[in-house]
Amino acid sequence: MRRREFTTQVYFLLAATCFTTTTSCAPWAGSRIQSTQAQPTTELRKIHGLHIHPDDMMDHINMLASDELEGRGTGERGIDLAAEYIAERFASSGLIPVGDAHTYFQPFTINQFTDIEQGTTFSIEGSTDIFKLDEDFTALSMSAADSFNAGCVFVGYGITDIDRQYDDYAGVNVDGEIALMLRREPESWTSESGRHSRHATFRRKISNAIKHGASAVLIVNQQPDSLDSDDLISFRQSRGGGKIPVMQIKRTVADALLAAGSIKNIIDLQVGIDEHEEPHSRVLAGVTIRGRVELANDAISARNVIGLLPATIDSEEYLVIGAHYDHLGKKHGEIYNGADDNASGTAAVIEMAHAFSKQRTRRRNLVFMAFSGEELGLLGSAHYVDHPIFPLDHTMAMINLDMIGRLDQFSDMNKLAVHGLGTGESFEGIVDRHADRLSIDYIKEPSALGPSDHASFYKGGIPALFFFTGIHEDYHQPGDDIEKIHADGVAFIAELAYCTARDLLNAKEPPRFVEVNQRARIFRGTNR
Numbered sequence: 024m025r026r027r028e029f030t031t032q033v034y035f036l037l038a039a040t041c042f043t044t045t046t047s048c049a050p051w052a053g054s055r056i057q058s059t060q061a062q063p064t065t066e067l068r069k070i071h072g073l074h075i076h077p078d079d080m081m082d083h084i085n086m087l088a089s090d091e092l093e094g095r096g097t098g099e100r101g102i103d104l105a106a107e108y109i110a111e112r113f114a115s116s117g118l119i120p121v122g123d124a125h126t127y128f129q130p131f132t133i134n135q136f137t138d139i140e141q142g143t144t145f146s147i148e149g150s151t152d153i154f155k156l157d158e159d160f161t162a163l164s165m166s167a168a169d170s171f172n173a174g175c176v177f178v179g180y181g182i183t184d185i186d187r188q189y190d191d192y193a194g195v196n197v198d199g200e201i202a203l204m205l206r207r208e209p210e211s212w213t214s215e216s217g218r219h220s221r222h223a224t225f226r227r228k229i230s231n232a233i234k235h236g237a238s239a240v241l242i243v244n245q246q247p248d249s250l251d252s253d254d255l256i257s258f259r260q261s262r263g264g265g266k267i268p269v270m271q272i273k274r275t276v277a278d279a280l281l282a283a284g285s286i287k288n289i290i291d292l293q294v295g296i297d298e299h300e301e302p303h304s305r306v307l308a309g310v311t312i313r314g315r316v317e318l319a320n321d322a323i324s325a326r327n328v329i330g331l332l333p334a335t336i337d338s339e340e341y342l343v344i345g346a347h348y349d350h351l352g353k354k355h356g357e358i359y360n361g362a363d364d365n366a367s368g369t370a371a372v373i374e375m376a377h378a379f380s381k382q383r384t385r386r387r388n389l390v391f392m393a394f395s396g397e398e399l400g401l402l403g404s405a406h407y408v409d410h411p412i413f414p415l416d417h418t419m420a421m422i423n424l425d426m427i428g429r430l431d432q433f434s435d436m437n438k439l440a441v442h443g444l445g446t447g448e449s450f451e452g453i454v455d456r457h458a459d460r461l462s463i464d465y466i467k468e469p470s471a472l473g474p475s476d477h478a479s480f481y482k483g484g485i486p487a488l489f490f491f492t493g494i495h496e497d498y499h500q501p502g503d504d505i506e507k508i509h510a511d512g513v514a515f516i517a518e519l520a521y522c523t524a525r526d527l528l529n530a531k532e533p534p535r536f537v538e539v540n541q542r543a544r545i546f547r548g549t550n551r
Contacts, residue, residue: 096352
């Protein structure tokens with residue numbers, strides 16, 4: 024990775040000029056790094072009258088993916104510089120600041136739980152047993168920091184599987200109670216290679232407990248076939264999001280709970296389930312458990328960048344166009360510049376805002392967003408959906424651009440994929456028409472349940488499209504650099520997204536939301 028051909032001092036001069044004048048700044052005029060490695064593999068038709076141009080896209084990518092921005096890690100110095108740059112670009116296109124205090128910024132806090140505090144406790148009411156943190160019990164990283172005080176119900180493995188007609192929650196009521204469950208799954212469900220089913224994961228067990236109304240979850244190791252291990256899992260740094268307290272307890276603690284409820288030990292219960300392949304769930308009568316999970320919180324400040332381009336006629340409907348602008352920052356002394364992921368998509372949002380600002384007629388309002396915290400779990404888009412600036416029920420659709428910089432029409436890798444086509448009834452016809460005009464062959468995916476910010480909006484009941492040129496060997500690596508961006512390709516995809524947005528913006532009716540209840544396929548090489 025070579026040094027960029029401009030300096031931090033020049034960037035600050037540019038920023039100072041932009042923020043101290045009322046006139047719009049011209050695009051970056053310093054030395055431009057042109058893409059080279061991807062260029063020879065793709066031939067795109069030369070079309071007159073395009074709204075998005077490769078040089079303009081590369082200006083933004085050069086800036087956002089420069090070493091001076093240090094990989095745009097959330098909570099780090101470089102992402103703040105990126106946010107200011109995006110805000111200035113929005114201002115130069117005449118977007119109205121709609122964030123806090125009349126700025127372009129919507130701030131939010133990311134909880135980064137780094138360890139378990141000593142105030143974390145666990146006890147059985149009326150028992151003289153004293154249980155020690157990290158010896159008898161621990162909190163898991165997907166736990167909420169909260170207290171609990173309730174009765175206890177043993178729910179076997181905590182599994183509900185309709186296909187197998189197996190339900191550990193059948194016949195017991197855990198609403199408001201604490202769910203005690205075994206790790207993993209019945210022995211016969213595990214494949215000969217040792218591969219567990221989807222029901223064996225902590226997240227699925229916890230989600231199922233929450234669905235059934237549990238106030239907390241206790242997980243205990245099942246007895247292994249050979250080595251009689253009962254180790255507690257070490258706490259791993261987490262970013263919060265837990266809804267209820269979740270603890271792992273040792274089998275001796277589980278046996279104390281069961282004994283208090285006049286029930287045989289945990290291993291006998293496990294054997295009964297495994298041998299008969301049927302639930303052995305039951306209420307622990309007369310047992311009350313008290314406890315608390317306290318977590319050390321090293322909070323990170325983050326912010327989305329948001330600007331409004333109003334409709335030119337009276338309208339209460341909004342079309343959102345967005346991309347995440349964060350990446351991975353610096354690791355082990357190397358900068359992860361994220362030119363494709365996602366300086367490319369952010370550049371498209373900036374240029375689409377500029378192109379739409381020149382349109383004389385806009386039947387609906389346009390909201391342009393650059394999200395932070397995507398790499399940490401779609402946190403910026405999730406925050407917006409939870410705290411929308413404009414009503415979600417008036418948000419007609421969302422268009423997301425993430426990793427659009429590696430278009431290669433003649434290779435199994437990095438063709439354009441468009442996700443979410445099934446979530447809006449008019450989507451596929453619109454994209455087909457403009458892709459044909461631009462001679463872009465693309466892969467169709469109906470689902471919007473994929474790993475980028477459009478999924479947050481789809482889960483909020485909003486039709487959502489996602490433009491994406493696929494995973495490559497530089498994904499989340501230091502090699503995701505400016506030189507590998509295909510300049511014409513990234514501009515053509517931005518043009519396709521622009522034309523799609525323009526049709527949606529001016530359509531007589533907004534697209535009807537359609538639920539597509541399946542995970543999106545993430546295309547990788549020959550797996551397309």
